[in-house]
Amino acid sequence: MKVIADLCVVPIGVGVSVSKYVAACEKVLCEAGLETKMHAYGTNIQGEWDDVFGAIRKCHELIHEMGAPRISTILKFGTRVDREQTMGDKIDSVREKLGGHLPGEDL
């Protein structure tokens, strides 16, 4: 079962800067062979269910190893059985309805 997800990890008890933990997760997801795209409030991920959730578990394990005592994660994820759809398809579908260009997108 394929899944498109959006992962946002929030390490708690390590101060206000969490970017090094997010960077470590980016590496984990990349090394798992998953297609990802980071944005300002999380990371889009697509792949097979077990690969995606296996990598997310590794992210939690690694953040704890790096010293964070507590993690609160928000994960949105979608599955569909009516047709195949990639992360790019989802964006293209909206872009098309806006005449070929998204707000904030470089021309």
Next chain:
Amino acid sequence: MKVIADLCVVPIGVGVSVSKYVAACEKVLCEAGLETKMHAYGTNIQGEWDDVFGAIRKCHELIHEMGAPRISTILKFGTRVDREQTMGDKIDSVREKLGGHLPGEDL
């Protein structure tokens, strides 16, 4: 690794009423031996990582089998390594700071 999660499944393409899908998930989670507590916008779940995520996968599979072509799920989940904490502990901790009683809680 123990996890406390909050699961909110949104079947898409099956009309406005989604309670039968939510009810089916409640059964899946219960049959997986997980401790759960449903609320008006999701279900709290606690258990071992693999048990929790295995049951969530079964929920997605079942909702698709029941006829939903698409599902968008929001999952919050937390892990901590500094100490054990249950769902009840989290609520008790807030209740204590409010003098022993939560707003909306029956006396």
Next chain:
Amino acid sequence: MKVIADLCVVPIGVGVSVSKYVAACEKVLCEAGLETKMHAYGTNIQGEWDDVFGAIRKCHELIHEMGAPRISTILKFGTRVDREQTMGDKIDSVREKLGGHLPGEDL
């Protein structure tokens, strides 16, 4: 416009225990006259749009005043125009489909 929401505030940069901030928010929501019900991973809220979002803003302001430099909040919220629905209605609708009893609910 009526809204049913689920609020989960995560103060960052104040250590691992966040219950005193959550408790302060419970008071803010209650004093705003909103109907609320806390659970282990957030708080259900129902009310008029402006009342709900006004109270949430006060929660952010108060948590910062209490000393948290950063807050990351997850808010789920739903509106519907086909019919009136309360938080209790949502739970009742699932309970009914489960034969009158939710898993984890005291008999």
Next chain:
Amino acid sequence: MKVIADLCVVPIGVGVSVSKYVAACEKVLCEAGLETKMHAYGTNIQGEWDDVFGAIRKCHELIHEMGAPRISTILKFGTRVDREQTMGDKIDSVREKLGGHLPGEDL
């Protein structure tokens, strides 16, 4: 109070394709003068609190006007008082820790 948010609207009861509703929201956010960046599972938004939440309300109103009887929205949002931070700053901070390049980013 400035806020960085991530908005994901899910119209319910209008079938499996929701891109036209998402496209309409992109226009609302843009017309409100907010800085936005859409991704595959939502839209990053930054601006003043009242502008952001005012635009989100307009999105809900518009989606209902377009015919969706029910909407379930997931909103993550963060405020901080220790320093100014933009959406771009958040991404730059992670990119720097990865040696100047994010996975999935075109060279």
